Amino acid sequence: MALPSTARVVRLKSRPQGLPVASDFTVAEEALAAPGPGEVLVRNRAFLVFPGLRTLISGGGENLPMMHLGAGDALFGPALGEVLAAPEDGPLRPGDLVTHLAGWREAVVADAAQFTPVEPGFPQPLALVSAASAGYGALTRTAGVREGDVVLVTAASGAVGSMAGQIARLLGASRVIGTTRSPERAERLVGGLGYDAVLVADGRPFAEQLAEAAPEGLDVVLDLVGGEQLTAAVGAARRGARFALAGAIAGQLDPARRGGDAPAVVDTFRISTLGLSLRGFTILDHPDLEAEWRERLGGWLREGRITFPYTAVRGIDRAPGALSGLFTGGGFGATIVEL
Structure with missing residues (x-):
């Protein structure tokens, strides 16, 4: 199977004046580099739209754990993807599902350490994208x-x-x-x-x-x-x-x-x-939390003791509008863009 050489990416066009609207962003098709040594190519299946992006794109707050975004910068956030290519001596294989923080794009090439494998048979992998x-x-x-x-x-x-x-x-x-x-x-x-x-x-x-x-x-x-x-x-x-x-x-x-x-x-x-x-x-502040959460979430999902409510948004072109909708009352539960 031929690997993709391009991918659409959502970028900030200009810093919003007030609450963000769809026109503050662009969705452009861009060249996708071939994976180098130690790198993995992942095609995203879905990513999370979260209100904290308002802070990052508007320049608010100080001493944040994530960087502010300026005009031309790509948005990012939790995502679920499928490995398309990986080093033969690495821990990942084509077909593996992984989570990572390079959402707001159709595909990403990055070092293997930036991806966390999803346990085979995990009952609802999309729930791992939630906050x-x-x-x-x-x-x-x-x-x-x-x-x-x-x-x-x-x-x-x-x-x-x-x-x-x-x-x-x-x-x-x-x-x-x-x-x-x-x-x-x-x-x-x-x-x-x-x-x-x-x-x-x-x-x-x-x-x-x-x-x-x-x-x-x-x-x-x-x-x-x-x-x-x-x-x-x-x-x-x-x-x-x-x-x-x-x-x-x-x-x-x-x-x-x-x-x-x-x-x-x-x-x-x-x-x-x-x-x-x-x-x-x-x-x-809690580096051990993610592994514990995944174990408990997986068990609760298998037992039918917890539900993952989310609003699905179809296609990356609708992602900027989905972010705007968070601040005007749209959606219920997590807002997930499905690709």
Whole structure:
């Protein structure tokens, strides 16, 4: 079989003014180099569209684990691909499925070390592209969910939150509460994705809704939003509650910001007197997490104990619009571009 010599790639045309729109990007066919010594050629099957790209393409934030993108730079992110060519003395073979971070393109040539093999027979390989490992890590490493905990997950209908409710339940939570932007999404979350109650914007203060949903308070908070929701969660926390802060969607959804901050007012007196812990979570601090997550996810999928919700977008030409749609309310669960 002849190897591909070109591949389409999504690049940033210009830094967005406000929230990104499809016209801020280009999709161009480019030459694909032949693999050199130690290199692997992978044809991508799918890649993740994630809100953190807003920060990278808008120039927001400082001391980030990933570089900002400028005009002409290719986008990147988690992807699932198939090996087309690999060194004979290497660990990969043509036909192997791998995950990597060179999404937003149809094919990639890179050193073999940049690809992680998918275990043969893994029940739903596409689930490995999701960002849900961040939810698992935050709930196990940072918040430490215990049997009987009452858990709040903000942004429950996104890539992380749509699985985090299920994960919290599997870890022993007695009640799981979520937040989302529409009643339709709330209904889906309560209808089989681990949530007992989901709060939506209905004109009432968020703190009032949370007090009704968790009258005895919260033990664990996985916060992916910041802003008003974090303020209210601190107000609803029980003594010793553990907060894992793993996102800043309030800032990424704000067209007046650049996606690099999400200010919130929190009651520091309450934090100190109740002994609350608020800690940020990043996967880079837990190099052992990915292997553990893959093992547990594979087992849960085989047993039918967890579901991977996602919205499929067909074709790389629609990828820029899919990114824009993340900030205007489109999709449910992970947004995956299938090639």
